[in-house]
Amino acid sequence: MDALKTGLTGSATLVVGEEHTAPRVGSGRVHVLATPVMINLFEAAALEAIERLLPPGHQSLGTILNVRHVAATPVGMRVTARAEVLGVDGRTVRFRLEAHDEKELIGDGAHERVVVNVSKFDQRVQRKLK
Numbered sequence: 001m002d003a004l005k006t007g008l009t010g011s012a013t014l015v016v017g018e019e020h021t022a023p024r025v026g027s028g029r030v031h032v033l034a035t036p037v038m039i040n041l042f043e044a045a046a047l048e049a050i051e052r053l054l055p056p057g058h059q060s061l062g063t064i065l066n067v068r069h070v071a072a073t074p075v076g077m078r079v080t081a082r083a084e085v086l087g088v089d090g091r092t093v094r095f096r097l098e099a100h101d102e103k104e105l106i107g108d109g110a111h112e113r114v115v116v117n118v119s120k121f122d123q124r125v126q127r128k129l130k
């Protein structure tokens with residue numbers, strides 16, 4: 001956990017295809033990048049920033065996500081999401097998020113992830129099934 005520091009960054013990129021549009025993911029009727037897909041890019045960018053630095057047997061899970069989707073992106077245009085670590089408090093990592101298409105800012109927000117021991121987490125999940 002000592003490797004997680006303020007200022008770490010990650011990014012994720014995609015070219016918007018029809019499968020990424022609001023009608024295809026059930027979030028609207030306009031054929032532009034769907035908000036849930038932008039959110040997925042934000043989480044992928046956050047993962048890219050920190051996952052490689054986690055101890056063996058650990059991963060991060062998203063716990064808080066607060067985003068704005070402020071501009072539409074048409075099919076065929078490239079979108080890049082960026083996540084920057086703003087702070088680390090114990091097992092909790094806070095991020096600032098931004099997404100741009102080829103023309104402008106399309107979204108931004110804040111995100112938190114918590115680092116968990118995968119085997120302990122899986123045990124808790126399995127107890128729910130009993």
